[in-house]
Amino acid sequence: MTLYENLAEAIETRIRQGLYRPGDRLPSVRSLGIEHGVSLSTVQQAYRVLEDKRLAVPRAKSGYYVPETRQVPELPQATRGTQRPVDVSQWEQVLDLMSEEPSEHLTQFGRGRPDIDSPTLKPLTRALSRFGRQQSLSGLTYGSIQGNLQLREQIARLMLDSGCQTPASELIITNGCHEALSTAIRALCVPGDVVAVDSPAFHGVMQALKGFGLKALELPTDPIEGISLEALEMALEQWPIKVLQLTPSCNNPLGYSMPDHKKRALLALAQRYDLAIIEDDVYGDLAYRYPRPRTIKSFDEDGRVLLCSSFSKSIAPGLRTGWIAPGRYYDQVLHMKYMGSGPTATLPQLAMSAFIEGGHFDPHLRRMRHLYQRSRDQMIEWVGRYFPENAKASRPEGSFMLWVELEEGFDSLRLNKLLRPKGIQIAPGSIFSAAGKYRNCLRMSYAARPTPQIEAAVREVGEVAKTLLTSHD
Amino acid sequence: MTLYENLAEAIETRIRQGLYRPGDRLPSVRSLGIEHGVSLSTVQQAYRVLEDKRLAVPRAKSGYYVPETRQVPELPQATRGTQRPVDVSQWEQVLDLMSEEPSEHLTQFGRGRPDIDSPTLKPLTRALSRFGRQQSLSGLTYGSIQGNLQLREQIARLMLDSGCQTPASELIITNGCHEALSTAIRALCVPGDVVAVDSPAFHGVMQALKGFGLKALELPTDPIEGISLEALEMALEQWPIKVLQLTPSCNNPLGYSMPDHKKRALLALAQRYDLAIIEDDVYGDLAYRYPRPRTIKSFDEDGRVLLCSSFSKSIAPGLRTGWIAPGRYYDQVLHMKYMGSGPTATLPQLAMSAFIEGGHFDPHLRRMRHLYQRSRDQMIEWVGRYFPENAKASRPEGSFMLWVELEEGFDSLRLNKLLRPKGIQIAPGSIFSAAGKYRNCLRMSYAARPTPQIEAAVREVGEVAKTLLTSHD
Structure with missing residues (x-):
């Protein structure tokens, strides 16, 4: 580090520690020079660094000040949905994201990988490790198609936290939440059917709809409260909607949790129109507030909600251990699970069951919630600092995904292409829409601990985004 | 053990050791009584036990003899196929089989579990165990959707044994062969399509056809040479067959390996009718003769063969690590794999890759082939000895599954129900047919080492089958 970088860092630390508060005057160039024994031009260079970081603003003839308020990006707008059911596109872009092996040389903001360290x-x-060592009657053999009973019992117990009283006998273990969702969709729909979805929505579901020949109707979605029930009701009047699929708690990618009263109202609407609901709860346990939000399933009285979840986000994705509570659709779903892949891998089920039974799940969850919440604040701050002026950002109430909206016409696919040689990947917004909307948006994971390297990468994303906007003008 | 049981066992041992050969006269009741210091009635009881086991036959006024030739069951007949494409049934029966957790209290002849001891x-x-202990960048994190590259490279190397030169880049890792098959079927077919299959055939494929709204056309199949190409050609003329799915090497459940010239002829036919072939090779590595049979894929020149396999039978099923080499259908299959379940569990992939790279795959395979071949001979002998007179049995050329055919009208579903309270399960033949044929057949695994307990269980199956036949008359 050079002299001025050292000095800039020292001042930055003081600002972060609150020694200088927003609006405070920072030490003069002269006094800093004396204090640190460096030349005036070194101090000026240091202040230029701080200016770049928006940690210092110059005032004419008065020196440098801490900016009045740290800029917090505005919320994204409520989305508008699609006018009609559409065929799903964007597979190439998803494939691009999913083909990446984990690597030290890639800062992966794009994928939904939790912190597993x-x-x-x-x-x-x-x-x-313990179950891996055992041969007979353990991780090496087939389990039942329903999945390991001990694990199902542990999951049933965990589900009480979200208000669900679902016995182990009504759960089916799957290869992650991804298989739970696609199994549910296939069990309920035939090609040509219309599925209503929140918008933006998980790309895995989008692609499942595409693969099974279904049409997606994207519903207008508020970044704080979730899908518009009014819009849903209108859509139900107008289109033969077979299923509603949504992620109402710690939504991916928008981060909101739909309020309880709205979850109840949604269920009443579903009853009136005899609509099945596929509820993705994979991020629900990572809500920052406690108790965690209730699931729609927890209000369900007639088994019309199929709850899908997994340990991929709360624990570790490589385990591929998920589950589905399919309510009254149990038989079809079990059949479809068998057809799709047969029994689920045994070893991770045994290990997860022991992990939960040993009382290790809750402490881990508490820790991760806390870490992710801090990282969220940091990430939002960085986006405010390094991204183009009008960048908007979501306020996730859980999980580790930030949704960033740039101005109309911005191209996140091009952004991703330009970032790739720099070893950075983001998730372009368009993969979260059947119709390829949200190309001006991106999703960034903040699961990795905020380090100077991560900060540098966020800044890089911001810088490249700015150049794109300039060239776009 | 009682006196006569002890004695019977002693004589049985001598017969097995070859001290008495087929056609030999066994010691007289009198001389045995003196030799062992037991009463004549004890000797007679012992001989009755041996009679029951078909190890001794009485001749009038001449005493007991070792039967002239040990009875080897005849081969099953060639099957006849279905007249037209049919909808698939029998899910309840498959479910019954798949719902069973492994247990010490159940002798499980029904499921395709290899010996993992x-x-x-x-x-x-x-x-x-080693990879289980590691946290970062290992078994806990997502891999790519294509699967771990090192593992794919190892598999590509193993595939050379079956004559295939398929690079790692053309392989996709799946949740066992089951997911490979269902993914292939879904990638190629739309509801209403006709899929031709060998008959009997793997129930997983049958149920996949059912679940995806496809029709099955069962082809007449010879228990030594496989499907009838003449029948296939006639069917291709008559019906719009989209795909042929078959298991040509170490067939499940019939055990045959289709000869190379027939595999070539089949491929020529497929080219003429532009037919895609989904080849299940999951048992191929367990062929008793070396080198193992070539795959149809190994003769494929234009990428129309989708090879599906896994380590579930050769190594351990609980790993759920399979693969597909989809030829020219790579893009569709990869998309369908993503939609179905996302990436495959990471830890088993890492462990399998290390296992093969360490040179442990071939020694294991050699050992298992040898063990299974011996168990096959033993199982066929037991079926000859304990099953009803006219029982027919396949001659598996690999793997660990025996197909037993009883007389018309025999009900293997009832057999299974009666065996259940005795802690024994077999696979009823009807689950291997879309149309519910082969109810008079059953499939029995001989993967477990032949112990007196297993012999007793086989005998029990035979005994109950006999009572069913009697009540049936």
Whole structure:
């Protein structure tokens, strides 16, 4: 580090520690020069660095000040949905994202990978190691098609936290939430059917709709409260909607949790129109507030909600251990699960069951919630600092995904292409829409601990985005 | 053990050791009584036990003899196929089989579980344990949707054994062969399509056809040479067949391997009618003769063969690590794999890759082939000895499944129900047919080492089958 970089960092630390508060005057160039024994031009260079970072603003003839308020990006607008059911596109873009192997040389903001370095996961790796060593009647053999009973019992217990009283006998273990969702969709729909979805929505579901020949009707979605029930009701009047699929708690990618009263109202509407609901709850356990939000399933009285979830976000994605509580559609779903892939891998089920039974799940979750919440604040701050002026950002109430909206006409696909040689990947917004909307948006994971390297990468994304906007003008 | 049981066992041992050969006269009742110091009635009781086991036959006024030739069951007849494409049924029966958790209290002849107790699997459990312990960038994180590259490279190398030169880049890792097959079927077909299959055929494929709204055309199949190409050609003339799905090497459940010249002829036919072939090779590596049979894929020149396989039978099923080499259908299949379940569990992939790279795959395979071949001979002998007179049995050329055919009208579903309270399960033949044929057949696994307990269970199956035949008359 050069002298001025050292100095800039020292001042930055003081600002972050609150020694200088918003609106405060920062030490003069002269006094800093004396204090640190450096030349005036070195101090000026240091202030230029701080200016770039928006940590210092110059006032004419008065020196440098901490900016009055740190700029917090505005919320994205409520989305508008599609006018009619559409065929799903964008597979190439999803494939691009999914083909990447984890690597130290890639800062991966694009994929939904949780932080798996926490020491609270030690008991899990120990269990994997222990069960891995055993041969007979253990991780190496087929389990039942329903999945390991002990694990299902543990999941049933965990589900009480979200208000669900679902017995183990009504759960089916799947290869992650992804298989739970696609199995549910296939069990309920035939080609040509219309599925209503929140918008933006998980690309895995979008692609499943595409693959099974279904049409997606994207519903207008508020970044704080979720899908518009009014719009849903209008759509139900107008189109033969077979299923509603949504992620109402710690939504991916928007981050909101739909309020309880709205979840109840949605269920009443579903009853009136005899609509099945596929509820993706994979991020629900990562809500920052406690108790975690209730699931729609927890209000369900006639088994019309199929709850899909997994440990991929709360624990570790490589386990591919998910589940589905299919309510009254149990038989069809079990059949479809068998057809799709047969029984689920045994070893991760045994290890997860031991991990939960040993009381390790809750402490891990508490820790991760806390870490992710701090990282959220940091990420929002960085986006405010480094991204183009009008960038808007979501306010996730859980999980580790930030949705960033740039001005109309911005091209996140081009952004991704330009970032690639720099070893950075983001998720372009268009993969979250059947119709390819949200190309001006991107989703960024903040699961990785905020380090100077991560900050540099966020800044890089912002810088490249700015050049794109300039060339776009 | 009682006196006469002890004695019977002693004589049986001598017969098995070859001290008495087929056609030999066995010691007289009198001389045995003196030799062993037991009463004549005890000797007679012992001989009755041996009679029951068909190890001794009485001749009038001449005493007991070792039967002239040990009775080897005849081969099953060639099957006849269905007259037209049919909808698939029998899900309830499959579910019954698949719902069973492994248990010490159940002798499970029904499911396709390999022997996982072999010491040659130690390096695998060590690898599972080792990778299980690691947290970062290992078994806990998502891999790419194509699957771990190192594992794909190892598989590509193994595939050379079956004559295939398929690079790692043309392979996709799946949740077992089951997902490979269902993914292939879904990638190629739309509801209403006709899929031709060997008959009997793997129930997983049958149910996949059912679930995806496809019709099955069952082809007449010879228990030594496989499907009738003449029948296939006639069917191709008559019906709009989209895909042929078959298991040509170490067929499940019939055990045959289709000869190479017939595999070539089949491929020529497929080219003439532009037919795609989904080849299930999951048992191919377990062929008793070396080199193992070539795959149809190995003769394929224009990428119309989709090869599906896994380590579920050769190594361990609980890993759920399979693969597909989809030829020219790569893009569709990869998309369908993503839609169905996302990436495959990481830890088993890492462990399998290390296991193969460490040179442990071939020794394990050699050992298992040898063990299974011996068990096959033993199982066929037991079926000859304990099953009803006219029972026919297949001559598996690999794997660990025996197909037994009883007389017309025999009900293997009832057999299974009666066996259940005795802690025994078989696979009823009807689950291997779309049309519910082969109810008079059953499939029995001989993967478990032949012990007196297993012999007793086989005998029990035979005994109950006999009572069913009697009540049926």
